[in-house]
Amino acid sequence: MQTLWTLTSHPRPDYTTTGLPSRCDSVIIGAGFTGLTAALHLARAGRSVVVLEAGRLGAGASGTNAGFVVPNFAKADPAAVRARLGNDKADALLSLVGAGGDAVFATIAEEGIDCDGAQTGWLQPAYGDAMARLLQARAQAWQALGRPVEALSAAEVAAETGMSLYSGGLIDRSGGTIHPLNYLFGLAAALTRHGGQLCEHTSVTAVDRAGTGWRVTAGTSQITADSVILATNAFNQGIAGRMGRTGVPLRVYQVATRPVDATVVARIAPHRLPVGDTRQNLFTYRLDRENRLISGGMAVNPVGALSRVGRHVASRLAAELGLPATPGLAAAWTGTAIMTPDFLPRLYRFGEGFFGGIGCNGRGIAMTAQLGRVLAGCALGAPLESQPIPLRQASALPFHRLTPLVASAALIQARLKDRLTRIA
Known part of the structure; x- marks a missing residue:
């Protein structure tokens, strides 16, 4: 692959x-x-x-x-x-x-x-006011442990991402790509x-x-x-x-677009921070050295998912980041992560x-x-x-072979929860 x-x-x-x-x-x-x-x-x-x-x-x-x-x-x-x-x-x-x-x-x-x-830091925008408050408390907790973590305002997050839908966020200066x-x-x-x-x-x-x-x-x-x-x-x-x-295996799909131009980079990543927000259906993006956008997602139905999810992620990047057009893809691939209970x-x-x-x-x-x-x-x-x-x-999860179905059901629930949070 x-x-x-x-x-x-x-x-x-x-x-x-x-x-x-x-x-x-x-x-x-x-x-x-x-x-x-x-x-x-x-x-x-x-x-x-x-x-x-x-x-x-x-x-x-x-x-x-x-x-x-x-x-x-x-x-x-x-x-x-x-x-x-x-x-x-x-x-x-x-x-x-x-x-x-x-x-x-x-x-x-x-x-x-x-x-x-590149240890530029890592940015986590907050989706909704309740999550902004949670990230503020989380930042304080990490600060108490001596970590370089700060809470950001909605305006500060917008300045780093060009996105106005977030209510605040968190930055960990020790992260990167x-x-x-x-x-x-x-x-x-x-x-x-x-x-x-x-x-x-x-x-x-x-x-x-x-x-x-x-x-x-x-x-x-x-x-x-x-x-x-x-x-x-x-x-x-x-x-x-x-x-x-x-653990529960999760099939994750990743895409890399063709390079975006410098004006887009200046708007969505002026300090080249990798981004992963707090939505249940997570939205992420980062740049590589050639200014390709890298993002990912999951699929409810795994049949034919690589090309389908690739198109969806590219469309989501264009919509979320306000790109002038849906970017072409340089590569799309998949891998498996694992979650402990x-x-x-x-x-x-x-x-x-x-x-x-x-x-x-x-x-x-x-x-x-x-x-x-x-x-x-x-x-x-x-x-x-x-x-x-x-x-x-080390105990095998009961019905381990059925865990992909559980992951698909959780993704459906996550998308619904995001819609309800946005409406609220």
């Missing part, structure tokens, strides 16, 4: 291997943002690391997202997290999540990753520079206990390791099903020394930078109970 990122990326590296070691300190299953970040931290700590990727680098969510770096929660705020976890555990998680954008851009700088990284595939390639290159090994097209078929460690089987090869990290996100086949079936990240322990992490909930770049670091800490022996991400039991 061609995405904007495959069309504009650096030359694709080849991590095909003809042989695997018989032993290493840690095996990571999955070479997305989470897995490669965990592997990089372990390699920096002097551990021997092998990352096994069933497909091609970037084939999953790490290569098919929109490149937004958003250091907060999609469906929760500090007050809700405290109500669920209690103040101490909540503050640890909030501090971790709030620093996710800084962690991404620090890695980019430290490893010299060329991925169009990247070219996600080039970021992924950069993480892979950094891992190998630090002595780690990455193997594409290498499916793991079994993970079994072997003495005090683990035996990982991939094809005809077996690796014995002290620790194993499962970082397979929404995939739910084979070994990945241990995590993938614990409580919209919070979570750690899993599948046995002593065998860990997994999931739950970016639509915040996959900033959250993975922190999730990968926490998983590396677990592999290095840090107590799981002291980690800022909650440790949960």
